[in-house]
Amino acid sequence: MKDMATSTACLRSGCLALAAFVSMAGQAAQSAAEQLITLRNGVTLRGVYIEIPTLNENSFSVGADGGIRTPSIWSIDDGLRRTYVHRRGMVNNEPVEVPDLSLRMEFPQPVPAGANEVGSLGQIxxxxxxxxxxxxxxxxxxxxxxxxxxxxxxxxxxSRYAKLEALKSDSPMRLDMRVATDSIDTPSLQRIFGKLLDQDDPDARLEEVRFFIEAERYGDALHELQAILRKFPEQQELKPQLTALVERHAMQLFDQAQLRRASGQPSLAKAILEKFPLARVSRVTRLRVEDELGQIQKLETQRDETVANLRKLVGDLAPADRDALAKIVDEIDQHLSPNTLNRLSDFIRLGGNDAIPVQQRVALAIAGWMLGSGSGEQNLVIVISQVEVRDLVAQYLAHPDPKVRSVLMENLKVLEGASAEAIAKMLPLLPPPLASDQAVAIYGGQGDSAEAATKRSFHVPMDAVPDDSVLGMYHIGPDQQSFEAAQAADPMAVPEAAYLVQLPPEYDPLRQYPCIVALHAAGAPAETQLNWWAGVPTDRFLSPVDTSNASTESVRRDDASMPPSSDASSDPQVAPLKQSMRLGHAAQNGFIVVTPRWTRSGQQDYEYTMREHDAVLRSVRGAMRRFSIDSDRVFIGGHGAGGAAAWDIALSHPDIWAGMIAIGAEPRKTLLHYDANAVYVPTYIVMGEKDGRPLKRNGAVYDDYMSYQHDAMVVMYRGRGKEFFYEESKRIYDWMMTPEHARGKFPQEIDVVSMRQGDRFFWWLEWDESLPDTVINPILWEEATRIKAAKVSATIGANNEIRVSQAPATAFTIWLSPQMPLDFGTQLAVRYRGQRRDFRFTGEFQTMLDDVRVRADRKRPFWGRVTIP
Structure with a gap:
């Protein structure tokens, strides 16, 4: 038994000995170093890597016949999973060696010797x-x-993974399954430690502390150390370690506050910081907390001062101008927040400059609010006209009657402030079309009550029904039973959009949010995807605590196949909520989650049909009309059949998505041929090693993504079957949050393939109908005599010319936007074979507004179009 001084030194240095029945791994394993590997997409991986030539383990496949291949793929093993990436295409620089995990506990278990290894695991x-x-x-x-x-x-x-092996039984087997350590709840770990570690030995108890420290579960480490000090009061030399643990625990809280602020949740960030245990942390940490809180308070003060200054200047205007601006000034007062303050940056900078006439300063403020920072508009007459333009545009986008829209368009055309340039700037800054004041006036305020309106600064979108029990959750369209019944009644009909939406805390319709469109597995309800991506609803909110309390109750679960009830914090004290909340990664990172209903009754797998595509795409566009979704940051993902659907829909419509996540998906039909389209869509594929030997079945498909052109990661969990892999959600959100993962610019060259009648819109190229010999009915796929993808090639070239080189059609529509690499100020030409069509932009904006109504994309509207022939 070591004395107390030795124990204290060991805790500081991380060299505590394990009890007799728990052994450290061998010195060779301990000395092995891991690497930090930074990828070009902004993700950093940690593990031991090896170079391999292929992912294809099917010896009967072409290219897997034992021929010599140059290693081009890195397999990065962190003990829990292997992540495969292309070396030249994905790795950003040379790996950096870092120490391996320092603590590795081994437990004796009755594991059978000589048993056969499990090749595949069924559904858990x-x-x-x-x-x-x-x-x-x-x-x-x-x-x-x-x-x-x-x-x-x-x-x-x-601290990263737990190894679970099959025990001796009547049917012995070898199974090495890995689950993430942070998926095991604290009570379970404490039970194990309590049985296998000598609780009367302070050295053994300190191993628990060290384990929790390496796992970054500082709250658990703190409470265990406090329990040790209570049981062994003579060992007061450990007390200084309490301060260090409190500091680390507090920094996790600080990081959470910063994340919430960056995710558009300043009130929650402020509440966390105001309850911060400042008396128990270092001076440096106190200063950081005070500085962060000061930044939030500074924005609040700046907001109030900006509104006050604007109202003062407007009060100095002529009565007619004052009356014309009264409504929008009230709007600014109501909605100006840290999320929207940057719109008025020009006014904040120049609003107090008395050398600039009042009219010009007011114009800067109102134009900034409507058109964004840097608009530079200082003509108050134009700005007042643009206020009316903006109102008419909002009505046009929301109104269901084409006759009324025709009248609105005629009214727009005569206004001095109406121009395509101004309207294009307005569109992204408007509230969602079906959640605007104009929509409420048109539809009569459906779904909104006077009581609800006083509690928030936005309207309930049209036809969106707030969930009674979960805060921020909405139902749109038929429920699952009604959706399936309608499809059964008319299988050929385009399905009505039906989906669920989960909003993040402090949702602001004037802030744009990234979005994940999540597709449920066949036979599962859409709500399962909300639980995975946004967390299971809880009626208790984790909050800052007094860290002197030694009791603990972790939110982590032992079963890695089930979602945690909350990922917000490991903090033990909770506050009850009047309405349950989802506190998972979507809430923390400020994501909107949309879960479409897409399967028919009894459907067992993804069928690769346009009915399924329509169900998803109509839901996406409906959600974009109702909620403030950043169209440049829309991801699609799913599990099982939903993962295959997400994969196929992403590659069939690559112009929509910022990235695709397929979990436990089985690639079939078009996915065996669409890898050329995957060049445009960042791809994240997750599977289990025991899911029927996936590298033997689909290794050739994954190999297609291991190229210099693809942004692709293939993740395989060790010893796992077809599961939901909740442990991977944190890494997936980190992947989605990298700046590199946003929808790309309009490509100058389109080089994709198409195999179905519905796959006929790619960025700015569209055709009405594919030639019969170039399409395959997915339902009759096995009966097709010729399975070959039709190539699609078009280029924006020199001299303002667009050329369609190859496509499975003879008639096309070319959509045009100044965001394309074109000179919109001069004549454009479109060529297909010997045909030519010219286009010169005349300033009309009806095409733009009609395009926004159809595609719901307010950031990249098309201003014009050319048809050929």
Whole structure:
């Protein structure tokens, strides 16, 4: 037994010895170094990498016949999963060596020797929590559909992963399954430590502290150290460690506040910082907290001062101008916030300059609010006209009657402030068309009550029904039963959009939010995707605590196949909520989650039909009309059949998405041929190693993504089958949040393929109908005599000329925008074979507004179009 001084030194240096029945891994394993590998897409991976030539383990495939291939793929193993990336295409610089995990506990379990290895795992039906011996039962679906029980024991534990092996039984097997350590709840870990570590030995107890520190579960480490000091009061030398743990725990809280502020949740960030345990942290941390709080308060003060200055200047205007601006000044007062303050940056900079006439300063403020920072408009007459233009534009986008829209368009055309340039700037800054004041006036305020309106600064969108029990959740369109019944009644009809939406806290319709469109597995309700991406609703909100309290209750769960109830914090004290909330990664990172209903009754798999595409795309466009979604940051993802659907829809319509995430998906049909389209869509594929040997079935498909041109990551969990992989959600959100993962600019060259009648719109190139010999009916795929993708090639070249070189059609529409690499001020030419059509922009904006109504994309509207022939 070491003395207390040695124990304290070991805690500081991380060299605590394990108890007799828990052994450290061998010195060779301990000395192995991991690498930090930075990718070109902004993601950093950690693990041990090796170079391999292919992901294809099917020896009968072309290219997998044992021929010599140059290693071009890096397999990065962190013990929990292997991540595959293309070396030249994805790795940004040379790897940097970092120490391996310092703590590796091994537990003796009755593991069978010489048993056959499990090749495939069926669907997990249930998992019991780990007991005090580190054992559990996992029920999986057997080959005949009946449940099979696998007994598992914890044989290795690190701060990153837990190794669970199959135990001796009547049917012995070898199964090495890895689950993320942070998916194991604290009570389960404490039960295991309590049984296997000598609780009367302070050195053994300190191993728990060290484990929690390396796992960055500082709250758990703090409470365990406090418990040690209570049981061993003579060992007061450990007390200084409390301060360090409080500091680390507090910094996690500070990081959470910063994330919330960056995600558009300044009130929550402020509340966290105001309750920060300042008396228990260092001076440096106190200064950082005070500075962060000061920045929030500075923006609040600046907001109030800006509104006051604007009202003062407007009061100095002529009565007619004052009356014309009264409504929009009230609007600015109501909606100006840290999310929108940058719109008035010109006015904030020049609004107090008395050398500039009052009219010009007021014009700067109102124009900035409507057109954005840098508009530079100082003509008050024009600005007053643009206020009316903006109102008419909002009515045009919201109104369902084409006759009324025709009248609105005629009224727009005669206004002095109406121009395509001004309207294009207004569009992204407007509230969503079906959640605007104009929409409420047109539709009579459906879904909005006077009481609700007083509690928020935005309207409930038209036809959106707030959920009674979950804050920020909305239902649009038929429920699952009604949706499936309508499709059964008319299988050929275009399905009505039906979807659920989860908004992040402090949702502001004037702030643009990234969005994940999540597709549920076949047979599962859409709500399962809300639970995965946004968290299971909870009625208790994790909040800042007094860290002197030693009791603890972690939100983590033992079953990695089930979602955590909250990912907001590991803080033990909670505050009850009047309405339950989802506190997962979507809330933390400020994402809107849209979950379309897309399957028909009894559907078992993705069918690759345009009915399914329509169900998803109509839901996406409907959500964009109702909620403030950043059209440059829309991702699509899904699980199982929903993952395959997300994969196929992303590659069939690559102009829409910022990235695609497929989890447990099986690529079939078009996905075997659409890898050329994947060059335009960042791709994240997740699977289990025991999901029927995926690299043997689909390795050739994954190889197609391991090229210099693709932004692709293939992730394979060790020893896992077809699961939901909740552990991967944090990495997926980090991947989506990188600046590199936003929708790309309009390409100068389009080089894609098409195989279905519905796959006929790519960025600025569209055709009405594909030639019969170039399309395949997905339902009759196996009966097709010729399966070949039709090439699509078009280029924006020199001399302001667009040339369609190849496509499965003879008639096209070319959509035009100044955001394309074109000179919109001169004549444009479109060529297809011997045909030519010219276009000169005349300033009309009806095409733009009609395009926004159809595609719901207010950031990249098309200003004109050319048809050929």
């Amino acid at each position: 039906l249930g998992v019991t929590p780990l007991n005090e011996y580190g054992r559990r039962q996992m029920s999986v679906r057997g080959t005949d559909g009946s449940p099979t029980i696998i007994y598992q024991g914890l044989t290795e534990l690190t």
